[in-house]
Amino acid sequence: MATSDQYGVLLFDEAYEHLDEPLKHYVQTGPIGKYFYCSDAEPDGMFFKMSFRPDQVDDRIGDPMTIWIPIQFVKFWAKKRGQKGSGLRLTLTTDLVNFS
DSSP, X not given: OOBOOEEEEEEOHHHHHHHHHHHTTTOEEETTEEXXXXXXXXXXXXXXXXXXXXXXXXXXXXXOEEEEEEGXXXXXXXXXXXBTTSXXXXXXXXXXXXXX
């Protein structure tokens, strides 16, 4: 199985007040609230870049996409190295609950 990095990103509530409609295709919801599960995530100047594959957003997009949001909206992000499909979603929905 190929290895790939996986990222989880949490945003402040203010992000959804301003960007709810554009983010709706990418956001997931779980026990920790709203989060993003993506193939790449990193600061990019005054913005924060997130890249998604269709399978990471339940096929709500047809092609791989990259979006940029203002960096001040980012609350937390995590990176997991490992085999593709090895469970970052499980980590996000269980481990991060303990930090809230």
